[in-house]
Amino acid sequence: MAGVPFGLPLDGVRVLELGGYVSAPYCGRLLADYGADVIKIEPPGGGDEARRMGPFAGDDPHLEKSITFLYLNTNKRGVTLDVETVAGAGLLGRLLESADVLVENYPPDARPPCLNPDALAERYPHLIVTSITPFGQTGPYRDFAATDIVTTAISGLMYHSGDSDQEPLRNALNQSFYVAGINAAVATSAALFQRMFTGRGQAIDVSTVECLASHLVQALPYYNYMGAIKGRRPVRGSGFEELMPARDGYVIPSVQGSQPWSTVAELIGVPELQDERFASGSGRIEFGEEIHDLLLQGLAQWDRKALHQASGERRLVFGMAQDAGDLHGCPHLHEREFFRTVSHPVAGEADYPGMGPRLSGVDYQVRRHAPLLGQHNSEIYGDELGCSSAELAQLKALGAI
Amino acid sequence: MTMPERALPLEGIRVVDLSRVFAMPYCGAYLADLGAEVIKVDTHHNQFVDTTRTLNGPYPDNDPGELYWERGGTFQTLNHGKISVTLDLRSDDALEVLRELVSISDVVLENFTPRVMRRFGLDYPNLKSVRPDLIMVSNTGYGHSGPWTNFGAMATALEPTHGTGAFMGYLDVDADGRTSSGTVPNKIANSYTDFLASWTAQLAVLVSLIHRAKTGRGMWIDLAMYQVGASFLGEGILDYAFNGRRARRLGNRHESMSPHGCYPCQGNDQWAVIAVRDDSDWQAFCNAIGVPGLASDPRFADPVTRHGNQDALDGIISGWTSSRTKYEVMTVLQNAGVPSGPVLDGRDMLADPHFRNRGYFEPVEHHPKTGLGRREYLTRGWRMSGSDVRIRRPAPMLGEDNRQILSDLLGLTDSRIADLEAAEAIGQTLAGARIPASVPLDRQVELGWTVDYDTDYPSRPPV
Numbered sequence: 001m002a003g004v005p006f007g008l009p010l011d012g013v014r015v016l017e018l019g020g021y022v023s024a025p026y027c028g029r030l031l032a033d034y035g036a037d038v039i040k041i042e043p044p045g046g047g048d049e050a051r052r053m054g055p056f057a058g059d060d061p062h063l064e065k066s067i068t069f070l071y072l073n074t075n076k077r078g079v080t081l082d083v084e085t086v087a088g089a090g091l092l093g094r095l096l097e098s099a100d101v102l103v104e105n106y107p108p109d110a111r112p113p114c115l116n117p118d119a120l121a122e123r124y125p126h127l128i129v130t131s132i133t134p135f136g137q138t139g140p141y142r143d144f145a146a147t148d149i150v151t152t153a154i155s156g157l158m159y160h161s162g163d164s165d166q167e168p169l170r171n172a173l174n175q176s177f178y179v180a181g182i183n184a185a186v187a188t189s190a191a192l193f194q195r196m197f198t199g200r201g202q203a204i205d206v207s208t209v210e211c212l213a214s215h216l217v218q219a220l221p222y223y224n225y226m227g228a229i230k231g232r233r234p235v236r237g238s239g240f241e242e243l244m245p246a247r248d249g250y251v252i253p254s255v256q257g258s259q260p261w262s263t264v265a266e267l268i269g270v271p272e273l274q275d276e277r278f279a280s281g282s283g284r285i286e287f288g289e290e291i292h293d294l295l296l297q298g299l300a301q302w303d304r305k306a307l308h309q310a311s312g313e314r315r316l317v318f319g320m321a322q323d324a325g326d327l328h329g330c331p332h333l334h335e336r337e338f339f340r341t342v343s344h345p346v347a348g349e350a351d352y353p354g355m356g357p358r359l360s361g362v363d364y365q366v367r368r369h370a371p372l373l374g375q376h377n378s379e380i381y382g383d384e385l386g387c388s389s390a391e392l393a394q395l396k397a398l399g400a401i
Numbered sequence: 402m403t404m405p406e407r408a409l410p411l412e413g414i415r416v417v418d419l420s421r422v423f424a425m426p427y428c429g430a431y432l433a434d435l436g437a438e439v440i441k442v443d444t445h446h447n448q449f450v451d452t453t454r455t456l457n458g459p460y461p462d463n464d465p466g467e468l469y470w471e472r473g474g475t476f477q478t479l480n481h482g483k484i485s486v487t488l489d490l491r492s493d494d495a496l497e498v499l500r501e502l503v504s505i506s507d508v509v510l511e512n513f514t515p516r517v518m519r520r521f522g523l524d525y526p527n528l529k530s531v532r533p534d535l536i537m538v539s540n541t542g543y544g545h546s547g548p549w550t551n552f553g554a555m556a557t558a559l560e561p562t563h564g565t566g567a568f569m570g571y572l573d574v575d576a577d578g579r580t581s582s583g584t585v586p587n588k589i590a591n592s593y594t595d596f597l598a599s600w601t602a603q604l605a606v607l608v609s610l611i612h613r614a615k616t617g618r619g620m621w622i623d624l625a626m627y628q629v630g631a632s633f634l635g636e637g638i639l640d641y642a643f644n645g646r647r648a649r650r651l652g653n654r655h656e657s658m659s660p661h662g663c664y665p666c667q668g669n670d671q672w673a674v675i676a677v678r679d680d681s682d683w684q685a686f687c688n689a690i691g692v693p694g695l696a697s698d699p700r701f702a703d704p705v706t707r708h709g710n711q712d713a714l715d716g717i718i719s720g721w722t723s724s725r726t727k728y729e730v731m732t733v734l735q736n737a738g739v740p741s742g743p744v745l746d747g748r749d750m751l752a753d754p755h756f757r758n759r760g761y762f763e764p765v766e767h768h769p770k771t772g773l774g775r776r777e778y779l780t781r782g783w784r785m786s787g788s789d790v791r792i793r794r795p796a797p798m799l800g801e802d803n804r805q806i807l808s809d810l811l812g813l814t815d816s817r818i819a820d821l822e823a824a825e826a827i828g829q830t831l832a833g834a835r836i837p838a839s840v841p842l843d844r845q846v847e848l849g850w851t852v853d854y855d856t857d858y859p860s861r862p863p864v
Contacts, residue, residue, distance in 0.1 A: 010608060055646065056655075060645065128515070140755050147676040149663070149674045149740075157591065159744045161569075161591075168570060170652075170674075172567075183478045184783065186783075189608050190607055191410065191441070192608050193614070194409070202787030209756075211759055216750070217479055217779070218592075219591070221459050224747075224776055224858070224859075225459065227462075228463075229852040230850070243588065252558040252561060252562075257555070312551070317553045317555050319558025321586040322563070324634075328642055331547075332543060335546065335547040336544055336547045336628060355632060372453075
């Protein structure tokens, strides 16, 4: 595309990504989308554990077909390396010579010796080392075992998700590790900017539970301002700002925004809603159950998308529950060029969701599909580090690559 | 080349924060923690004030007080570290002052609808003409292009619109108590999408600062919360692209791990989660909870049979958890290496040994006029070894820094400031508002907004 003479913001930044599953790969993907040269380092044999996680393209379990892996690793190059071997640690050292950032998500008690933070800081003072873990590098829970449901529970977010008459509900699709990944990218970028002036790198300790806990800007002051424990969605209420059934699915009717109650009532289309008693916030609390029934009646006449459209045209802010098919076909997202067609030699072709924001002059492209296991070994070890083919053969024999 | 020392990443960076509500104000607070000078452009006219000053609370001891617009706990959390100038943008003179401020600033944050910024002449092309290398974030529900561009939005209604409800929801239960995949969407809630937008904006601003330092170019960031939300669910959308799968609602269960769930513990609304990843976790789990015969029960012998008999298995586990506290469940299982944890509420978090040990909460001393005293706030999910990132001051009082910003920074004459005052374009007392009604905590419990409350909360020791 024309008009991008200045390249991408992180052009020239080299990132080594030594981590698996979601958090470190998502951090790496965000940096890669902004132009960084991200080299993904995977253990030889099975590679990143996300490669073995379903769902798979065509529901066919295969190391190159994990959908989570395909989504999180576009725009990266990939090598295999066993950093636990002496030869592998040596090769990592050579890669670090030219790296600006190392992103890793080893559990603190399983971090390989070559990633000792003090030794790294001494040998590579310019290097930014970003470590992402469930609980951080310090504190009593540091070495606890965790999956997404555990980090979401301890972060406090889960207590507030779901309905108050049922158990707290797990959030969608590994959200805790996505939130940790983007927070890691934020702190890493802050350190990169600071380094432009100081020339020095630093170590960044990212705690997944703390990243998610930072969402609780209501629940925490609820307690330390007035001793109250905020709970989940109340079961009884008017139904506004909550998921409610419409004719073909669920919608969120809303009274937010600057329009008067009469506009809201008129849209829903039940004449009894045009009642002064319902026009104020306190009235909608007092007469919640009455409103709830009228709302159900009115929404039963609406399809989700028609209601969303009509709400937007009236400057109301109703929402609707969309599924993956709705989003994939969404005309609004297509007009904003959210999707990019990516062709992968094993998984095949598909339209991939792209970047969240649009930046003027940043031409977001999927420059590379997610790397095949060890795809760039000879390009990076041979062409760039200058290893001879004999050396590469020996590394392979030692199990290092 | 010698470079000036920088103790903080954003030292010397000035941010004009025109934003309201949650997402962008929070972005501004993080930039302040990183060392930027963040100027919140406030107004003392109630109809245009940031609604978190007036609508969100919570207030100390549920009492809004005379200066309620300075006393909301959510407002304080979202706006720490900033300074405040009031400018009523309906006044041409105030608009001119704002343009002068932008001309000496690096970053602008705003979340008005596209037409509002154009009407004020504050859209990117206009502001770029006063500050050519400006970095500006325009955060809206649906972005500045596309068929829904003029639709307003709030995070709570956006969240299911960008798809979370396709991937979370309780299981359906039939008349015989058998469970199956859920058909009803549910919500993460807590304005989830606002925070995704905040993290996304922070990252975009930081990479734009790097870009500007290298190229001298500014950046306009068109941030659509709907699109940002969808990008966080990309793996689910891509599953549709490859396999046509529209939704996966598994309650608290998991595709491959079993048992995997949220179990009742001793006390009111107390819960713990457990995730058994594989057979070795399963053996450790059985040994740890000591339920006789469980390890050898053929219904639970391998991941596939455990998955198929999860209803029965959950009943057995609930029997074990319900006579224990959520922290006991965590301790017993974590000692055996099995992923588990308590579902923490706000009270638990403030007392939890891990968050406290890591210094996650930072104390803030408030202005005596606010009556807020010294309180702790949640902070951020990361520490930088070489930067003293922290909360440096409380959220600003309305127009608290008018004199410093208008006179010292912009060099406005006293008579021009007096004119702004006379025209009511600046001011420090909220006009046109009443003290908000507060709902008594007993009534809040009745309505289900509040689960419980402690009257002795300020003096409760950590658990």
